[in-house]
Amino acid sequence: NFMLTQPHSVSESPGKTVTISCTRSSGSIASNYVQWYQQRPGSSPTTVIYEDNQRPSGVPDRFSGSIDSSSNSASLTISGLKTEDEADYYCQSYDSSNWVFGGGTKLTVL
Amino acid sequence: EVQLVESGGGLVQPGGSLRLSCAASGFTFSSYWMSWVRQAPGKGLEWVANIKQDGSEKYYVDSVKGRFTISRDNAKNSLYLQMNSLRAEDTAVYYCARIGSSGWYRVDYWGQGTLVTVSS
Numbered sequence: 001n002f003m004l005t006q007p008h009s010v011s012e013s014p015g016k017t018v019t020i021s022c023t024r025s026s027g028s029i030a031s032n033y034v035q036w037y038q039q040r041p042g043s044s045p046t047t048v049i050y051e052d053n054q055r056p057s058g059v060p061d062r063f064s065g066s067i068d069s070s071s072n073s074a075s076l077t078i079s080g081l082k083t084e085d086e087a088d089y090y091c092q093s094y095d096s097s098n099w100v101f102g103g104g105t106k107l108t109v110l
Numbered sequence: 111e112v113q114l115v116e117s118g119g120g121l122v123q124p125g126g127s128l129r130l131s132c133a134a135s136g137f138t139f140s141s142y143w144m145s146w147v148r149q150a151p152g153k154g155l156e157w158v159a160n161i162k163q164d165g166s167e168k169y170y171v172d173s174v175k176g177r178f179t180i181s182r183d184n185a186k187n188s189l190y191l192q193m194n195s196l197r198a199e200d201t202a203v204y205y206c207a208r209i210g211s212s213g214w215y216r217v218d219y220w221g222q223g224t225l226v227t228v229s230s
Binding site: 001032033035037039044045046047050051056088090092093094097098099100101102103104 | 145147154155156157160169171172205210212213215216217218220221222223
């Protein structure tokens with residue numbers, strides 16, 4: 001099995017842009033789709049990005065996803081930060097029969 | 111509106127058993143893979159198990175294999191997780207999740223979760 005490694009925390013000011021990385025330990029990041037979930041305190045997770053770079057309806061286009069094969073990582077970028085974006089963010093991918101979540105990144109908007 | 115409502119959580123002693131249920135509504139339950147994902151207090155998300163639409167395929171994280179069983183009753187629009195030989199490290203909020211229709215690899219809807227506490 002592989003692991004997905006995320007930074008423990010990131011912080012940025014309102015209106016700025018932040019990028020959260022998710023590095024796959026083995027196997028190609030491009031081989032399996034990556035999803036990103038947002039979890040606000042006390043709430044269930046919700047999907048903000050699926051299939052590497054697709055946004056569900058209702059998710060603002062301030063959220064974008066990408067993958068970089070050279071670093072074997074995926075990234076979630078949030079532009080025009082708002083205080084409501086403060087949350088934990090988890091990447092998730094899979095292999096032939098298992099799912100793996102990253103450890104999560106706490107985003108602070110201050 | 112898609113709704114997933116978990117029940118069955120509670121306090122159980124180490125070595126004990128518990129059965130979680132998830133009542134699904136607002137969609138054709140029998141057409142979707144389903145999943146259980148857990149979150150220990152103050153920790154991150156951990157995938158537990160997935161089940162195919164007709165129950166013919168089931169997958170588990172290594173740490174629960176042989177102890178947990180995922181199942182479903184399409185006639186009752188319900189998903190289950192039978193948990194045996196529970197350990198302290200199984201303490202978590204357990205989320206029922208619908209897997210997206212585009213493939214078996216992602217969640218598109220989450221329940222509100224039910225808390226399982228394993229302690230003496």
